[in-house]
Amino acid sequence: MSHVLVHDEIINELIRPGFIENASVECVDGDSYDIRVGDEALIVDLRTGEMKKKNLREEKVLDIPPLAMAIVKSMEKIRMPEDMDGDLWLRGELQSRGFGFTGGGIDPGYKGYLFIRLHNISPRTIRVRYGERIASVRFRRLHKKTRAYAGEQIETLPPQWIPELPEIPIYDWAEISKKLKEHDERLGLIRRVVIAGVLGGVIAGIIVGILVYLLTWIFSKLLPLVVILLRALPHGLPLALSAPLWPTWPHPASLEGRRRPRPCKCRLGPWSTWRQALHARRTAT
Incomplete structure (x- = not known):
């Protein structure tokens, strides 16, 4: 015992x-x-x-x-x-x-x-x-x-x-904690980039929508006023205003006494009148 x-x-x-x-x-x-x-x-x-x-x-x-x-x-x-x-x-x-x-x-x-x-x-x-x-x-x-x-x-x-060394690598707790911290930081950066991209896309879409709405509203309000203004102007005034853009063409005043096209009996808007003036100028020259 x-x-x-x-x-x-x-x-x-x-x-x-x-x-x-x-x-x-x-x-x-x-x-x-x-x-x-x-x-x-x-x-x-x-x-x-x-x-x-x-x-x-x-x-x-x-x-x-x-x-x-x-x-x-x-x-x-x-x-x-x-x-x-x-x-x-x-x-x-x-x-x-x-x-x-x-x-x-x-x-x-x-x-x-x-x-x-x-x-x-x-x-x-x-x-x-x-x-x-x-x-x-x-x-x-x-x-x-x-x-x-x-x-x-x-x-x-x-x-x-003396012990044999392991075949696989061994990491201490401090090293593991460091690697996990770096991994979390990378994930945090990726998360922030994704969130920023999504928010940026949403904000950009909102801004574009607002701009489109404003432009549509402006054109819807101004276009009728422009049409009314053009209709109220004399028929030759738009052509006279546009003459400096084509200096090689004769001035509308030089068309006096020349053959002019027969005016259309139908009521034409400012754009049709301007086209007739151009046709008359080409025919006269």
């Missing part, structure tokens, strides 16, 4: 005997131990595939961009007894900051540092500091010893632990 180690048991059975190197009693909780950020980290940008190795002993801080993953080396070095194993999970404080963590375990007989993957699933950059508590381990004693971890002692990050 398994048994979870509590505060004093963790100190007396793991820290003091040296099963947890670089340990601190202050990191012991009621039934778990808090793992701290060590001196090495690897940032993997899942969008570009770029990898950056960080020396946190010198830089002191680690900034993890949106949708990037950091593989952080622990400050503690674990030498797990063969009759114990451990459950590893991310501390709630880091989860509230925007980190995603699937959890993990420590096999019996494991020797080496822990490498914790921190996934930044938030739209902003998250910072962790050297020596900061990021994960917790709950140690569990088994009812007997079991087959120990067969791997070598892990001092550095194994290459096979």
